[in-house]
Amino acid sequence: MILRCRRGTPEEAVTDIERLLQENGVRTVRSPEARRPILAVLDKLPGGLAEELAASPHIEERAAPAKGAFRQVSRAFQDEPTVVRIGKLRIGPGHPCAVIAGPCSVEGRARVLENAHRVKEAGAHMLRGGAFKPRTSPYAFQGFGVEGLRQLKDAGEAVGLPVISEIMDAAHVPAFVDQGIDCLQIGARNMQNFTLLKAVARAGRPVLLKRGLAATVEEWLLAAEYLMEGGCTQVVLCERGIRTFETATRNTLDLTILPLLRQWTHLPVVVDPAHASGIATLIPTLCRASVAAGADGLAVEVHLEPAIARSDGPQALLPGELKQVVAEARILSSLFG
Ligand SMILES: [Mn+2]
CATH class of the missing domain: 3.20.20.70 (Aldolase class I)
Known part of the structure; x- marks a missing residue:
């Protein structure tokens, strides 16, 4: 799963999301995308956490990769194409x-x-x-x-x-x-x-x-x-x-x-x-x-x-x-x- 935050989401809010996932044993990777914070979620979310994330006002979209295991190669991981x-x-x-x-x-x-x-x-x-x-x-x-x-x-x-x-x-x-x-x-x-x-x-x-x-x-x-x-x-x-x-x-x-x-x-x-x-x-x-x-x-x-x-x-x-x-x-x- 790829979590796409709203543009202008404050850095503290992003690190809070990263910490919440980390405390639940879920690894994340931050996209180099400059326009908005984007996080690739590497592990399966434990029960209840998906609902908690869905309620976050900072997350605009939870994108599913085109294929199950794609994370950092995914189109959703970067708005800008890689040059x-x-x-x-x-x-x-x-x-x-x-x-x-x-x-x-x-x-x-x-x-x-x-x-x-x-x-x-x-x-x-x-x-x-x-x-x-x-x-x-x-x-x-x-x-x-x-x-x-x-x-x-x-x-x-x-x-x-x-x-x-x-x-x-x-x-x-x-x-x-x-x-x-x-x-x-x-x-x-x-x-x-x-x-x-x-x-x-x-x-x-x-x-x-x-x-x-x-x-x-x-x-x-x-x-x-x-x-x-x-x-x-x-x-x-x-x-x-x-x-x-x-x-x-x-x-x-x-x-x-x-x-x-x-x-x-x-x-x-x-x-x-x-x-x-x-x-x-x-x-x-x-x-x-x-x-x-x-x-x-x-x-x-x-x-x-x-x-x-x-x-x-x-x-x-x-x-x-x-x-x-x-x-x-x-x-x-x-x-x-
Ligand atoms: Mn040859």
């Missing part, structure tokens, strides 16, 4: 569509630097690159690890872009922080790795949380709830396609949930049509559809020579194609935003 801050970049409503681009894998210092220059020239806002790669086959390229993080960060700094990379292991959090990785990505396969979610939440960095390939929206938002419960308020959701009966494409891009997420959560949403489709020629069209459906950002992969990419070459855009995607996203987000 995630990554350096100078802003991801969320009211800001231009954020484009995250770069190679699937960091493939060496010179290559990632060249890629970064082309991504920057194309107008993208954040450089991506995998250093720890979750590959289906153990024989496929696994990434350069910490050295890859260092090369990615150096490339980002050289062109003035923040960087994002996937973290697969809770033990790697200090390495990501030490290397200055600006945004930590939780990949689709780790969406419900709760130990990882808890560790990443404490890293004090923005997090991009990909939807699991077989995860419902409820499971996905509860994974985001883990991050928020752990103290991370800067969470970006990323739809990257789900596994269906269809085999013509790598996954099936689920844009249906974009307007639904707007109703259920205040968190911003980015769409990754590259991993959803797996086919580079489909990506520009899917980018347009994503922005039209309300995406706050796009995540795509770029390679200068896709034929020799060490991973995901078939879904890599060329720099010129990225430039077109960025230009169209800017126009469409101003039209629909």
Whole structure:
């Protein structure tokens, strides 16, 4: 349950409500919302307490979350949508569509630097690159690890872009922080790795949380709830396609949930049509559809020579194609935003 106080409720009245709940063994969390005090009630209310709260002149509304266990991710927990801050970049409503681009894998210092220059020239806002790669086959390229993080960060700094990379292991959090990785990505396969979610939440960095390939929206938002419960308020959701009966494409891009997420959560949403489709020629069209459906950002992969990419070459855009995607996203987000 979420308790929404009237605007202008005095602070003492709010702390009285918090104390009353605490004395009854009920935990609460205060929303960062500035316009009015909002409390998420984490535990079940004991008998009689609900009536007592209902009688309070300070509580305007007792909102039920869209799904039972949602609390801090709930739309009702914040009147204002969350705008995630990554350096100078802003991801969320009211800001231009954020484009995250770069190679699937960091493939060496010179290559990632060249890629970064082309991504920057194309107008993208954040450089991506995998250093720890979750590959289906153990024989496929696994990434350069910490050295890859260092090369990615150096490339980002050289062109003035923040960087994002996937973290697969809770033990790697200090390495990501030490290397200055600006945004930590939780990949689709780790969406419900709760130990990882808890560790990443404490890293004090923005997090991009990909939807699991077989995860419902409820499971996905509860994974985001883990991050928020752990103290991370800067969470970006990323739809990257789900596994269906269809085999013509790598996954099936689920844009249906974009307007639904707007109703259920205040968190911003980015769409990754590259991993959803797996086919580079489909990506520009899917980018347009994503922005039209309300995406706050796009995540795509770029390679200068896709034929020799060490991973995901078939879904890599060329720099010129990225430039077109960025230009169209800017126009469409101003039209629909
Ligand atoms: Mn990839």
